[in-house]
Amino acid sequence: MKTQCHREGLLAACQLVSAAIPAKDLKPILKNLKAVAGDGRWTLIATDLEVGIRLDVQGLQILEPGEAILPAARLVSILREARDAEVLIQADSDACTVSGTTSPVEFEMASEDPAQFPDFPEFTDERYHEISAGSLREMIRRTSFAAADETARYTMTGVLFELEGDSAKLVATDGRRLALAEGIATSVGGHTTRGFTPIVPKKAMALLERNLADDPEETIKVCIRPNDVLFRTGRAVIYSRLVDGRFPDYRGVIPKKMTTTMTLNPAAFHAAVRQAAIMTDNDGKRVTFSFTPQKLTLRAQGAMAGRSKVELPLSDYDGTPVDINFNPDYLTDMLKILAPDAPLELKLIDAAKPALFRSGEQYSYLVMPLT
Amino acid sequence: MFRWVLHLDVDAFFAATEQRDDPALRGRPVAVGTGVVASCSYESRPWGVRTGMRLSEARRRCPHLIVLPGDYRKYESASRQIIARCKEVAPRVEVVALDDVYLEWFGSKSVQSSARELADQIHSEVGLNVSMGLAGNKLVAAVATQQVKENKARGRTDCLAVVPHGTEREYLANWPVEVLPGIGPKAMQILEHVNVRRVRELAEMPTSVAVRLFGQRGLPLLDLARGIDPREVRLDRTPLSVSRCTSFDPAEADTKLLTAMLDYLLERAAWGLRRSHLATRGIRVMVRYADLRLAENRIAVESTDDEAILKKVARSRFEKLCGRRIPLRLLGVELSPLGPINSQGTLFDAEQQERRRRLLSCKDEIRERFGFLSVTNGSSLELRARLEYDRDNFRLRTPCLTR
Numbered sequence: 195m196k197t198q199c200h201r202e203g204l205l206a207a208c209q210l211v212s213a214a215i216p217a218k219d220l221k222p223i224l225k226n227l228k229a230v231a232g233d234g235r236w237t238l239i240a241t242d243l244e245v246g247i248r249l250d251v252q253g254l255q256i257l258e259p260g261e262a263i264l265p266a267a268r269l270v271s272i273l274r275e276a277r278d279a280e281v282l283i284q285a286d287s288d289a290c291t292v293s294g295t296t297s298p299v300e301f302e303m304a305s306e307d308p309a310q311f312p313d314f315p316e317f318t319d320e321r322y323h324e325i326s327a328g329s330l331r332e333m334i335r336r337t338s339f340a341a342a343d344e345t346a347r348y349t350m351t352g353v354l355f356e357l358e359g360d361s362a363k364l365v366a367t368d369g370r371r372l373a374l375a376e377g378i379a380t381s382v383g384g385h386t387t388r389g390f391t392p393i394v395p396k397k398a399m400a401l402l403e404r405n406l407a408d409d410p411e412e413t414i415k416v417c418i419r420p421n422d423v424l425f426r427t428g429r430a431v432i433y434s435r436l437v438d439g440r441f442p443d444y445r446g447v448i449p450k451k452m453t454t455t456m457t458l459n460p461a462a463f464h465a466a467v468r469q470a471a472i473m474t475d476n477d478g479k480r481v482t483f484s485f486t487p488q489k490l491t492l493r494a495q496g497a498m499a500g501r502s503k504v505e506l507p508l509s510d511y512d513g514t515p516v517d518i519n520f521n522p523d524y525l526t527d528m529l530k531i532l533a534p535d536a537p538l539e540l541k542l543i544d545a546a547k548p549a550l551f552r553s554g555e556q557y558s559y560l561v562m563p564l565t
Numbered sequence: 566m567f568r569w570v571l572h573l574d575v576d577a578f579f580a581a582t583e584q585r586d587d588p589a590l591r592g593r594p595v596a597v598g599t600g601v602v603a604s605c606s607y608e609s610r611p612w613g614v615r616t617g618m619r620l621s622e623a624r625r626r627c628p629h630l631i632v633l634p635g636d637y638r639k640y641e642s643a644s645r646q647i648i649a650r651c652k653e654v655a656p657r658v659e660v661v662a663l664d665d666v667y668l669e670w671f672g673s674k675s676v677q678s679s680a681r682e683l684a685d686q687i688h689s690e691v692g693l694n695v696s697m698g699l700a701g702n703k704l705v706a707a708v709a710t711q712q713v714k715e716n717k718a719r720g721r722t723d724c725l726a727v728v729p730h731g732t733e734r735e736y737l738a739n740w741p742v743e744v745l746p747g748i749g750p751k752a753m754q755i756l757e758h759v760n761v762r763r764v765r766e767l768a769e770m771p772t773s774v775a776v777r778l779f780g781q782r783g784l785p786l787l788d789l790a791r792g793i794d795p796r797e798v799r800l801d802r803t804p805l806s807v808s809r810c811t812s813f814d815p816a817e818a819d820t821k822l823l824t825a826m827l828d829y830l831l832e833r834a835a836w837g838l839r840r841s842h843l844a845t846r847g848i849r850v851m852v853r854y855a856d857l858r859l860a861e862n863r864i865a866v867e868s869t870d871d872e873a874i875l876k877k878v879a880r881s882r883f884e885k886l887c888g889r890r891i892p893l894r895l896l897g898v899e900l901s902p903l904g905p906i907n908s909q910g911t912l913f914d915a916e917q918q919e920r921r922r923r924l925l926s927c928k929d930e931i932r933e934r935f936g937f938l939s940v941t942n943g944s945s946l947e948l949r950a951r952l953e954y955d956r957d958n959f960r961l962r963t964p965c966l967t968r
Binding site: 344346367369370371372442443447478519521546548560562563564565 | 865
């Protein structure tokens with residue numbers, strides 16, 4: 195295989211697919227990218243056996259078609275450090291060479307047999323859902339942060355991806371807070387996830403989100419099968435195995451009837467939470483929220499730090515006063531990703547029941563208080 | 566207004582309690598402990614017996630030494646009596662250990678006589694002798710107590726040493742630097758390297774040198790050497806860790822017994838945790854092999870006070886630790902760092918958690934009323950078959966420290 199490529203374009207593509215490379219040492223070959231050259235383009239492939247990506251790279255000059263294994267980290271470093279606009283890449287199953295077209299630099303690395311690189315399915319199904327890239331990206335941003343990090347809650351380490359009829363729902367939770375984003379999707383060929391709870395790993399969601407950055411108008415195809423999921427963007431196919439297990443019953447925990455409601459300005463509320471949280475310490479992150487019809491008072495007291503008190507006027511408050519404690523991190527996690535000006539609705543019951551934040555019709559965020 | 570801190574330490578606490586309860590032991594060299602000397606009477610000291618020494622060595626030095634295993638609960642009850650007396654005379658009392666207490670007064674003129682009265686009261690009511698140091702801060706008071714103890718070893722009988730305000734620096738000057746808190750073997754090495762052996766020499770050290778030698782710790786250390794100690798007498802000391810451990814003699818290799826013991830130690834540690842309304846965010850399992858090599862493993866957990874969660878984690882750690890196929894001489898667990906109980910509500914298993922919480926508090930209540938062993942976990946049954954026990958406890962290898 196021999197190709198002359200635009201350095202910066204290839205660098206961006208390599209960085210994009212590198213996100214799929216396993217952090218741990220699973221199998222040495224997985225620390226590489228596989229490149230398939232032909233038809234005036236490259237297909238770059240990376241996988242950790244759970245999650246994989248196949249990305250098309252255009253604008254290359256294929257001098258000799260073929261396949262090659264390229265060491266990912268070194269290749270990214272070379273492309274970043276090189277000074278040439280174009281570089282020449284030559285590879286076979288033993289070695290791969292990168293050289294400058296204008297400057298006298300040459301890098302030679304050991305390579306492997308491309309046939310050894312594990313493969314994953316192509317997007318061939320006729321049944322799928324279509325979602326716009328911009329909307330899907332926003333839904334991922336608004337949910338995946340709420341998924342659990344620890345493996346002890348295994349089924350909560352991913353995002354529930356429900357596609358039924360013309361609706362798409364993404365849900366993530368760590369058992370203490372839950373984020374639910376809804377959007378519009380179009381079913382093609384009767385594709386649906388009714389009857390099972392497909393959980394997409396956080397890593398796959400992050401990889402997908404990075405690949406949705408180019409064009410918000412683009413249409414993304416999503417095909418969810420019983421054990422895996424495939425996403426087709428304009429340039430890439432992303433594959434992921436689903437998290438094994440049942441997602442907890444999220445519908446059951448969202449309260450139907452809430453007694454106290456109000457509208458908050460997200461920017462002002464975010465600032466107040468951040469200010470109050472200064473006086474919490476890592477041992478016990480707790481901010482007390484006292485809601486009354488006129489105003490909200492936030493109080494925090496750290497064992498060593500001191501005390502804080504922040505007030506915020508409230509409007510269109512409906513219901514009785516409520517005193518409730520939250521871990522401020524759970525609120526700032528959400529407030530960070532919301533538009534600072536769109537009104538935020540808050541519904542409460544009492545100090546022991548979950549609080550529900552709603553931003554428009556499309557986004558709900560449920561948080562359990564500290565008791 | 567003057568601040569007075571009184572440091573009180575019971576003389577040869579465990580050994581003296583045994584002598585108090587058994588007249589036959591009075592006036593004779595007594596040591597309490599198993600394996601090592603946990604406490605030794607004044608009569609044994611001329612023979613060179615010291616706390617922390619191996620018992621075999623102590624017996625070699627003092628062939629007619631009387632060695633007792635001891636009983637922690639007896640000492641605890643004596644300590645409780647002493648602390649109650651202390652709380653009657655001083656508004657602020659900090660309990661550092663069973664036999665180690667700080668008292669604080671502000672502006673009272675008659676502190677010296679109150680202190681002497683307290684010592685007399687403890688002697689007549691509890692039957693134990695104490696050594697006391699009275700000074701303007703904790704450090705100097707503790708050093709003064711040490712002086713009283715040293716005098717007693719030389720045959721003097723006065724139980725109180727007083728360091729007047731303003732003379733702290735002068736008083737500390739001739740002591741070896743080890744009396745300062747925070748001066749361990751490592752700091753000693755550094756100080757010896759620059760030829761500093763007395764507190765005076767450290768007190769005279771320029772600030773820049775101290776900071777170069779000890780970094781951030783340099784300034785507070787200089788303050789201590791100059792007799793300045795800002796530490797307060799704290800009423801409620803939140804424990805930094807809860808630990809339980811036991812030793813085996815002969816060394817134990819039976820995995821079934823060892824895991825049963827591990828469960829039991831954790832059960833007791835978690836009980837202690839819940840009694841002080843705390844939760845832990847980490848657990849450390851430690852073992853000492855028959856060849857005296859130590860191994861330990863620690864892991865962070867989500868804030869909890871539930872032994873079921875801790876046992877699961879500890880068992881997996883323990884399996885990893887015991888990879889040497891050598892019997893164990895010691896097994897212990899330590900829970901730290903401690904913090905307030907995590908009260909974060911959960912969305913999906915709230916009901917289950919509530920049931921678990923109710924079960925634990927019910928179990929604790931039964932144990933509080935009828936003794937710890939009134940409820941035995943299945944995993945501890947192995948111990949019932951193998952060890953002696955009463956309503957509260959199995960008879961472990963170190964009875965003088967068995968809580």
